[in-house]
Amino acid sequence: MERKDQIFDDEQTSGSNTSIWMLKTPVKSFNTLSRPMETDVLIVGGGVAGLMTAYELLTNGKRVILVEDGEIGSGETHRTSAHLTYSLDTQYSDLESRFGEEEAKLIGDAHKTAIDWIEELVKREKIACHFKRVDGFLFPHPTDKEDVIEKEFEVTNRFGFETSIHEIIPGFLKGNNKRCLLFPQQAQFNILLFLLALADIVEQKGGQIFTRSKAKKFTENSVEVNGFTVNAKHIVLATNTPIAGPLITHTKQWPYRTYAIAAEIPKGSVEYALWWDTGDQDAPWVQKPYHYVRIEEGDGDVDYLIVGGEDYKTGQEDRENIPAEIRYKNLEMWAKDHFPNISGIAAKWSGQVINTVDGCGFIGKNPGSETTYIITGDSGNGITNAAIGAQLITDLILGKENKWAEVFDPSRSVFKHAPGDYLKEVGNMIRQYTDWLMPGDQKTIEELKPGEGAVLREGLKKIAVFRDEQDKLHICSAVCPHLGAIVQWNADEKTFDCPAHGSRFSALGKVINGPSNGDLGEKDE
Ligand SMILES: Cc1cc2nc3c(=O)[nH]c(=O)nc-3n(C[C@H](O)[C@H](O)[C@H](O)COP(=O)(O)OP(=O)(O)OC[C@H]3O[C@@H](n4cnc5c(N)ncnc54)[C@H](O)[C@@H]3O)c2cc1C
Ligand code: FES
Incomplete structure (x- = not known):
């Protein structure tokens, strides 16, 4: 890797x-x-x-x-991870209670039509991108209620989505003895x-x-x-x-970080499909982190099993105190528990998703x-x-x-x-501003090793400090130019992430994710 x-x-x-x-x-x-x-x-x-x-x-x-x-x-x-699906992050039973039957069905129809639209585009323009129609399977997370699958089946079936219940999870090599909901004719491609x-x-x-x-x-x-x-x-x-x-x-959508690994798996040993669990109901976040899984074509005799999950709110890793290396390990262990034939990890990475409240x-x-x-x-x-x-x-x-x-x-x-x-x-966002009163990371500038960053207090100010591999220090204001929250060091991706609305900055302070459009130390426009 x-x-x-x-x-x-x-x-x-x-x-x-x-x-x-x-x-x-x-x-x-x-x-x-x-x-x-x-x-x-x-x-x-x-x-x-x-x-x-x-x-x-x-x-x-x-x-x-x-x-x-x-x-x-x-x-x-x-x-x-490029699953193309109308099995949405927010389950249809929740969408229906929020929007009512007609609008919840319309949202699902829009995503279903989107898959068809992408397929037609790929065919019309003859794009070689490994596009495939595949089945998708939603299964319960161990922390979720027993009837979650039946409830989702009832709603999706009433909406005309042709879902059906299976007594075991097709494709899983181990731990497949759970009821799951089949969403037929989903898709995947190489993005x-x-x-x-x-x-x-x-x-x-x-x-x-x-x-x-x-x-x-x-x-x-x-x-x-x-x-x-x-x-x-x-x-x-x-x-x-x-x-x-x-x-x-x-204030209507919030940034979450999500983690993914691509594990090598013998080619053809698992059928192409998409899988998701219903999310860890014990997690402290509004949006419950769930596992998302699929296979991607590899070269030679290897395919890749992509497994994602372990989400938390951007810039708020300290609330769970689970460092990134443990999050990646958790994904790997989960993958081994269900697909014992995986071998090396070809890639691991994280990214940001923006979850709307409704x-x-x-x-x-x-x-x-x-x-x-x-x-x-x-x-x-x-x-x-x-x-x-x-x-x-x-x-x-x-x-x-x-x-x-x-x-x-x-x-x-x-x-x-x-x-x-x-x-x-909104309450969570407001609490992020108390970081102004906190002492900052435990380290001093002198203790930072090459490749490390931290947010430190300097008198009344907070500074974002990064020591590069040549031992050169880069120091910026730690105040997010968007609306003034204090950024946090993300040691895994080597970025400064804002816990208020998810702006992210490189180790040198350059903006890489909005809503800020200015760098650290610049005033936002
Ligand atoms: C780990 C992970 C797994 C995911 N899995 C799935 C999945 O299975 N299925 C699915 O449907 N979705 C999934 N998603 C979500 C999906 O990948 C993203 O929603 C989607 O790729 C976002 O596309 P975008 O074009 O909106 O944003 P981006 O790809 O971020 O593009 C926005 C672009 O705007 C540019 N930009 C920003 N500011 C400026 C500026 N001032 N001037 C010029 N350019 C600017 C940025 O550089 C960036 O390239 C996943 C996301 C992650 C992180
Ligand atoms: S204050 Fe809004 S993203 Fe930082």
């Missing part, structure tokens, strides 16, 4: 670990934007949401410019093969893509990119979490704007959320009606749907 102990290249990736996709397929560069420009639609973000939206807009005759401040796929997209091919297709269709091109200073019809003005009739923020617009969106993504006009649109609130279903976003945003820009517009509307009240969870998450 490749592990970068040095400072990672923050234009290639959003952390020091490398995902299985990136290990096999490097991310891709295009030209850098270096002159003023004008277009129908400016898309900010070169992940799966930005590129799918660019494709759909171009197909519908719009002129598109896409700018990405790193490389194509260098955000959270290359950290995914980077898909994304890089899609970027080329977007260019062939006349879209202009610029990488290493950072968007700043947003107005209703213009954005500054690398210091040049880009005028656009419409702006799409496909930046995973919005980097412009009102704070309110950041369980449905936010896609549509950025609240308060008539010309800026957002695609966010991905949860563990961000790829289908992005495909819904591509279709819905295109319809909104074309002035067409879309049946998903109201339920995915970013201006909707999540308080109405999930008041308890809303208050818990």
Whole structure:
């Protein structure tokens, strides 16, 4: 496994670990934007949401410019596990109690349609990306209620999703004696093969893509990119979490870190399928961490078993006091318990997902704007959320009606749907500001080893300190430029992570995840 102990290249990736996709397929560069420009639609973000939206807009005759401040796929997209499913992070019984039957079914239908949309796109454009239809199996976590599967079966069946109950979990080599719910005709693919091919297709269709091109200073019809003005009739923020617009969106969705491993397994020893448990109900977080599992084609006689889980709220690792190496070990042990034939671990990495309080993504006009649109609130279903976003945003820009517009509307009240969870998450965010009063990490600057970072107190100030491999110290303010919370050192990915709304910064203080659009030490715009 490749592990970068040095400072990672923050234009290639959003952390020091490398995902299985990136290990096999490097991310891709295009030209850098270096002159003023004008277009129908400016898309900010070169992940799966930005590129799918660019494709759909171009197909519908719009002129598109896409700018990405790193490389194509260098955000959270290359950290995914790429299950394509309508078995959502929030179970349908919960969605129904929050939204009512009609809207809960509409959300499920949107994700189901998104899988079909991706399949058609792959076929139409002949993209070689290991796309496969596979079965998906939801099984109970040991901490969950006994009737969880029956309840989910009743709701999904009433919604017409053709689910069925199995008495054992197909595919598991051990520990399979649990009832589970089959979601038929789900899918999987290799995300980077898909994304890089899609970027080329977007260019062939006349879209202009610029990488290493950072968007700043947003107005209703213009954005500054690398210091040049880009005028656009419409702006799409496909930046995973919005980097412009009102704070309110950041009180309706919350960032969680999630961990993944890719273990080597003899080729063909396990049928392709997707598996999830229903989540650890004893975990202290509003969004309960669950295991997500699938197989990916490997080279020679090896496939990869991808196992993810162990989530916690970004920047709040200390609440459970479980370091990253234990989280990876837990995933490995879980994998061995169910697939004893795994051998080496080919890759391990973590990433960030943005969970909405009511369980449905936010896609549509950025609240308060008539010309800026957002695609966010991905949860563990961000790829289908992005495909819904591509279709819905295109319809909104074309002035067409879309049946998903109201339920995915970013201006909707999540308080109405999930008041308890809303208050818990807002309370948690407010508590993060007490870090201003805390002493800081135990270490002193002198005790920091090469490759280590820490947040330290210096008089009344808090500083983010990193000692690089050449023994050089890098010191920034530890105050997040977004709204002033104190960042935390993430020793595994070598980043400073903000516990309030999930902004992340490289060891040198450069912003790598929003909502902040400024570096540590800079004032946010
Ligand atoms: C471990 C893990 C497992 C997951 N598993 C699944 C799964 O099985 N199924 C599923 O559907 N989803 C899954 N997800 C979620 C899914 O991968 C993400 O939701 C999705 O990839 C996000 O895509 P995106 O385009 O919204 O964001 P990103 O890929 O993060 O793209 C946003 C881009 O915007 C760029 N950007 C930000 N600010 C600026 C700026 N100012 N100027 C220019 N560019 C900017 C960033 O550099 C970035 O590249 C998983 C996520 C993780 C981390
Ligand atoms: S992300 Fe909002 S204060 Fe840091």
